[in-house]
Amino acid sequence: MNTVLSGRTRGLIGANELALMKPTAYLVNTSRGPIVDQDALLKALHDGSIAGAGLDVFDVEPLPESHPLRTAPRTLLTPHIGYGTGQTYRDWYGEIVEDIAAFQAGAPIRVLNEEH
Numbered sequence: 001m002n003t004v005l006s007g008r009t010r011g012l013i014g015a016n017e018l019a020l021m022k023p024t025a026y027l028v029n030t031s032r033g034p035i036v037d038q039d040a041l042l043k044a045l046h047d048g049s050i051a052g053a054g055l056d057v058f059d060v061e062p063l064p065e066s067h068p069l070r071t072a073p074r075t076l077l078t079p080h081i082g083y084g085t086g087q088t089y090r091d092w093y094g095e096i097v098e099d100i101a102a103f104q105a106g107a108p109i110r111v112l113n114e115e116h
Helices: 015-020 038-047 086-104
Strands: 026-029 052-055 075-077
Touching: 015 038, 038 052
Parallel strands: 026 052, 052 075
Antiparallel strands: none
């Protein structure tokens, strides 16, 4: 799933929606944590009513060490980095080196906010 978080999408996936999923289905959320009712998801995972969940986002980030999702069955949890690929990181780090070199040379590039 991937959607913006708003008043209309908060809790969009709750107990009713999870109950509609097949027992072989996996819920994947890389969007925003509060879109999925985490208590309802935990119940579905413990009941085995869905096959599992892959979560890259959570209601609270970073996910506290004591959070029950950390020990929930059939889950894959990533720390809000699931969008990044190896190539993305190579590009970002290459641009960071360019930014630093340009700044040191007195000719900054990719300036986001210039004060006048």
